[in-house]
Every structure is written in C-alpha cells, then in structure tokens.
Amino acid sequence: MKRRTDPALCLATHRHDPDRPRTATDGLNLCPGCHAALGRNLHDLPELHADVLAQLPTGSISSGPAVSGSRTPLLPYNPRAGDLLAQMRHDLRWLTSLVSAERGISGPPPNPGAQCAWLERHADWLAARPDAGAYKDTLAELVGRSYGVIDPGRLPLVLPVRCVELVDGEPCGGVLKATVRRDDDPTPSVIFCDMCDLSLDTTQWHRFGRRYQRGRMAG
Template sequence: MADPKPSQPLTKQCTSSRCRRASRTDTLRSRRAAPGALLCGSCRRALAADLAALPALHHDSEQQLVLPARQRSLVRATGHRPVAPPVDDTALEARHDAVVRLASWARLVLDEADSAEAPPERTVPGLAAFLGRHADFLAAHPAAGPAADEIGRVAAALRRVVAPPRPELVPLGRCVEPDCDAEVSLPARGGDLVLRGPMCTAGHVLTPRQWLLVKRRQQIEQAGEPA
C-alpha cells in the first residue's frame, strides 16, 4: 500500500468580519486569506482604500462640527453672555475617535514591525499615511481582522458625518398649497423634516392644519371618492 501523500497546509480564512458577515448571510462565500496574510485580497484593498481616504474625510468633517443654523434654536442658552455656536457631538466624536484608533494601530506597528521609521505625527493624515506604508504588516499580523474592521468603522463614521444618508421618504399625498400639486412626504425614521413638518418636493412646509387636509384628501382618494 502506497504511503499517503503529505497533506498541504490549508490556506486560512480571511479574518475580517466583512467576509464572515458575508458568509453568514450567503451573499458571498467566505474568502481565503492571501498567501502570507490573514486578509483576503479584497479586504486588503479595502484597508488600503480606507487609509487613503481618511485624510480627506477628516478634513471635510471639520465643516460639520458646528450645528446648522436651523438646529441651533433647539439648543437652550442661559444668561446673557455670548454663547459659542453649538458643536455637533457626532462629528466631534468621529474625528476624535479617528485619531485615537489610528494612533493605537500605529503604536502596534512601531512596537512590533521591523522598521526604523520614526513615529508619525498624531494627526489623521500622518497616522493614515504611516499605516498605509505598513499595510502589508497589518494584513499579516494576528490582529489583521480587527485592524481592518476598526479602520473601516473609523472611515465609515467620518463618511456618515461628511455625507449623512438621506432618510427614506414616506409619501403622504399631494400638496394643498394653491397651484401646487407636488408630492408631500416625511422621513420613515426621523430626520430634520420631522422637526419642521411634512414638506412637498416644491419646498412648501405644511402646517398641522394643512397636514390634516392632506390626510383627508388621501383618505378620500383611497376610498375611491372624488377629491
């Protein structure tokens, strides 16, 4: 009987949660890690793309720190002293978190990588550029999955600050303003329009009385009666 052939070492699965989530939902097969790494090629490229995008995202998010004028009236000021413009806590937290998370991974690289490179500046551009140069080290490190996932979450948080997702709109009916037949809608799950009331696509913000007229007209139309 012939001796069995020696078994070949199995390629490890990608350790990023992007691949694990995809395999659990059957939207994508769990991918194998690239040779010499613990990330698949797709997650390795996503890591590099996130690091490359972070400086611009962090820069653009600075424009979102001060709340829009329409939201400032919701912030109560006390006394008569001039009050600084209120700051958007979500933007502030996302910007601070970006520095903290990137600095943590940069420290890991400095402590464990075989590199004589000087520590980067504690800024998002400096940290992201440093980590980008050491992306191959991160992709092969035992913590490759958590690193890719956390840096991806940092980039996603800043993207939401820079370009918040538009809420899904629920149509309510036709506008009741004179000579306007535009669609009236409200966000399905919150949003600025909830604070102002229903608004049509032509820009009319309806009063509570007008909203009742829209609902009444909609009920009539659904019942098959003439409007």
C-alpha cells in the first residue's frame, strides 16, 4: 500500500491572513507567491540599494558636535539609510557565502548588483532549502525597509479582493497587491498575487477585472 504524503507547506511569513496555510510548490518550501517574491526582491534590491545610498546625505545641518579644533560641522548623515546599507551588505554577504559554501562554487564580486544577479540564478535552490522561509523573509524586510527610507508611498497597495486564478482546479484565494507608477519612476505599475504567479501590467487590468467579476459570480 502506497503511503500517503501530505503536501509541504510554505515556510515563509505571510503578513496578510498569516494563520492560513499555503501549500508549497512541488519540490520547494515556498508557495508560488513567496517563490516569485524571492526572485522579485533579488531583482529589485540593486536599484533600491542605489536609491538608499542616495539618501545618505540629509540635506540639513548636522546636529552632532563639530570635530575638535575645527569650525567645520560634521557631514550631514541619514542614520536610517546608513544602518540599512550596512544590513544589506551583511545579509547579501551571508546569503552568497551560504550558497557558495553549500554548493561548492565560487561566489560573486562583493557588490549588490553582482550578488543579487548571482543569487537569482540560485533562487530555486534557496526556495528548496529548510530555511527557505528565512531567506525570503530577510529579502522582503530589506525591500520594505528600503521603501521606508526612499519613499513610503511606493509600498505596494493591498487590494480588498482575493485572487480568483485557478490553481490545481481551485480559486487561488491569495491577496492581490498593486504597485502604482509615479512620475519619473521607471518601475511599471503591476497587480500581482502573494500566492500564485499572477502578474499583470496596466494593459491587462481591464480584461482581468472582467475575468475577476466572472470568477466571483461563479464562486
């Protein structure tokens, strides 16, 4: 008699409806949404790192004491940006060292662009690890803190609807979120799901809205 094996559950932290179990993708320890978020965060972090770096000068007079023997005040400095940049360097060095040591391969150069591009190529391996949830949560925290330093208004908006995409024949039920493009922002506006692979640009929103309404009526 074949032994029944229950599907693995996603090991990452979910901010919305956190007590609802999410089934992990076959062979991984992350649900489809968290798996996609892992790659998306690695893709976005280099640009966010550059934006946070640009926030280091505060543009105001430092409140710290002047250097002894000098009339020149300390350089203006944004401690939130500085602390976050140090955390980024620490976490990316930790992740790349982990992958390099465990897989027996050479790591990337020690800069965020090279590190994140290299880690993207190993995203499936990270998602299959027992600590996959910790990796995803660490990267998500870096991205969230980056937006908090750069522009809190750019954080994704949570939409008051559930995803109706079919996953294994059943409605997904994940949380839909939207990032809305601002003036002079190269990042496109998208709607995405925190559980499945749904990702829609603005040209697809109207058609999706009609499909969503049909899905609600059918449900």
